[in-house]
Amino acid sequence: MGILSSIGSFIGFGIGTPIGLLIGYYSFIYFRSTHVKDPEIRPLAEQDAKTLQQMLPEIPFWIKNPDFDRLDWLNRFIEYLWPYLDKAICKTARTIAKPVIAEQIPKYKIDSVEFETLTLGSLPPTFQGMKVYSTDEKELIMEPSVKWAGNPNIIVAVKAFGLRATVQVVDLQVFASPRITLKPLVPSFPCFANIYVSLMEKPHVDFGLKLLGADVMSIPGLYRLVQEIIKEQVAKMYLWPKALEVQIMDPTKAMKAPVGILHVKVLRATNLKKKDLLGGADPYMKLKLSDDKLPSKKTTVKYKTLNPEWTEDFNIVVKDPESQYLELSVYDWEQIGKHDKMGMNVIPLKELTADEPKELTLDLRKTMEPNDPENEKSRGQITVEVMYKPFKDDELSQNAADPNAIEKAPEGTPSTGGLLVIIIHEAEDVEGKHHTNPYARLIFKGEERKTKHVKKNRDPRWNEAFEFTLEEPPTNERLYIEVLSVSSKLGLLHPKETLGYVDINLSDVVSNKRINEKYHLIDSRNGKIQIELQWRTP
Numbered sequence: 001m002g003i004l005s006s007i008g009s010f011i012g013f014g015i016g017t018p019i020g021l022l023i024g025y026y027s028f029i030y031f032r033s034t035h036v037k038d039p040e041i042r043p044l045a046e047q048d049a050k051t052l053q054q055m056l057p058e059i060p061f062w063i064k065n066p067d068f069d070r071l072d073w074l075n076r077f078i079e080y081l082w083p084y085l086d087k088a089i090c091k092t093a094r095t096i097a098k099p100v101i102a103e104q105i106p107k108y109k110i111d112s113v114e115f116e117t118l119t120l121g122s123l124p125p126t127f128q129g130m131k132v133y134s135t136d137e138k139e140l141i142m143e144p145s146v147k148w149a150g151n152p153n154i155i156v157a158v159k160a161f162g163l164r165a166t167v168q169v170v171d172l173q174v175f176a177s178p179r180i181t182l183k184p185l186v187p188s189f190p191c192f193a194n195i196y197v198s199l200m201e202k203p204h205v206d207f208g209l210k211l212l213g214a215d216v217m218s219i220p221g222l223y224r225l226v227q228e229i230i231k232e233q234v235a236k237m238y239l240w241p242k243a244l245e246v247q248i249m250d251p252t253k254a255m256k257a258p259v260g261i262l263h264v265k266v267l268r269a270t271n272l273k274k275k276d277l278l279g280g281a282d283p284y285m286k287l288k289l290s291d292d293k294l295p296s297k298k299t300t301v302k303y304k305t306l307n308p309e310w311t312e313d314f315n316i317v318v319k320d321p322e323s324q325y326l327e328l329s330v331y332d333w334e335q336i337g338k339h340d341k342m343g344m345n346v347i348p349l350k351e352l353t354a355d356e357p358k359e360l361t362l363d364l365r366k367t368m369e370p371n372d373p374e375n376e377k378s379r380g381q382i383t384v385e386v387m388y389k390p391f392k393d394d395e396l397s398q399n400a401a402d403p404n405a406i407e408k409a410p411e412g413t414p415s416t417g418g419l420l421v422i423i424i425h426e427a428e429d430v431e432g433k434h435h436t437n438p439y440a441r442l443i444f445k446g447e448e449r450k451t452k453h454v455k456k457n458r459d460p461r462w463n464e465a466f467e468f469t470l471e472e473p474p475t476n477e478r479l480y481i482e483v484l485s486v487s488s489k490l491g492l493l494h495p496k497e498t499l500g501y502v503d504i505n506l507s508d509v510v511s512n513k514r515i516n517e518k519y520h521l522i523d524s525r526n527g528k529i530q531i532e533l534q535w536r537t538p
Helices: 002-030 049-055 072-108 222-238 507-512
Strands: 112-119 126-133 140-149 153-160 163-176 178-185 192-199 204-211 244-247 260-270 283-289 309-318 325-332 340-348 358-363 381-390 418-428 438-444 447-450 461-470 478-486 496-505 514-520 528-536
Touching: 072 112, 072 126, 260 283, 260 325, 283 309, 325 381, 340 358, 340 381, 418 438, 418 478, 438 461, 478 528, 496 514, 496 528, 507 514, 507 528
Parallel strands: none
Antiparallel strands: 112 153, 126 140, 140 163, 140 178, 153 163, 163 204, 178 192, 192 244, 260 309, 260 381, 283 325, 325 340, 358 381, 418 461, 418 528, 438 447, 438 478, 478 496, 514 528
16 A cells, blocks of 8 residues: 555656646736736836936936036046045145134133044045026026045044043035035136135035944934934025135226336335344345235345345336335344344335336335334335336236246346245145154255244245355256254254255256246155245346
């Protein structure tokens, strides 16, 4: 029986399985559910915008809306430039945040708040498209669509009550649609006076927040609460029609084009007051027109004299002779430290007769305040010759002097040589191992000059000029500039250390007349120094 039962089971399985599969196949083919309908196939062109957005959520704006322009070129530009933009933006953020933090922390009894790490990561924002509006007003309106899914690393260290805590921001995502308005448009570079930025809708902001290494945003309910608070606060400040205004220039002054040239010949100064310990002075003069953002023009330094003779010529562009005035200030040059101001005076341009030279001798004053008792003290006199030359109607656009043009060397300069001007503007990202109180030292043809010291600053600004009168062009000469730091405390341990140096060949400045570049400091991790070189010939 057992054998027959086994054989019967085997035969039943062998016959029943194929029959069951056959019945199932025919049932699937010939019997279809009445609830299933054939799919409706329609061209994409017939779909509405909402359906398209559901089907293709990441489709760029320039495809969704024909009013938006494609910005692939801008995205590539930002991608290549992002490593430098990252550093520049972070540096600006630190500079802006530092005084704000210093003002706010005393209210909460916090010792300090500082950025331990600040980088925006390697992923730049992308522009999905941009709409540009044309209006009848003197303005340009742009509405870009910006998406940024970045990998920043922002660590803020907070010290309070003897304890230290770190807060880290990671995985930042920002989706925004700002409106950028440039107005009014003016005929002076950069061709707009103000930037207005506002948001057309609440931005989407998403990020991770770690406190002492723990993910704070994983706390139930906190993630949504933080997002809503950020959206509401940002919208309250910048949601259209509210806007962030950034002034680039005074529009009333930007509309003014040059109308003439002021010729100034600095002749001499007499009876200046002693400034040095040994009873002398090293005077030089600065010239500048009021309401002019260009750097002041300077004479050469006359060493160890109280009655300097200059006889140097300068040309200055005039935009408004009715309101502008010429500021003349005399300084005592110092090798180390701040240059002492010896006195000043002004010449209103409206008191000058056009095309008529006028020699003026002016008393030096401490300030231009009429009731300042310090002005009664004798500070010496300066003598200058001035002539205002207005442009003719057909010269207004042709004869405007180039403010970046190189001046001629002063009278008395050797005819075969010239005047080498070295301007040390600033340095950035310089840092010493023990202290950072930087100053710059230059050596040229065995002569050494130094800038002033700047205490506790990794990005010092000097803007100091040094001049050398040469018998022949410095074609085969080299310029050595070194940035050093000196300890602000008395002691023999680490009194001075080098922060980096550059060695510059001067043949290029002879051929180009002017070079203004940032140089990477040798023996410095990230340090740079901005140096301007000018070669002025008679």
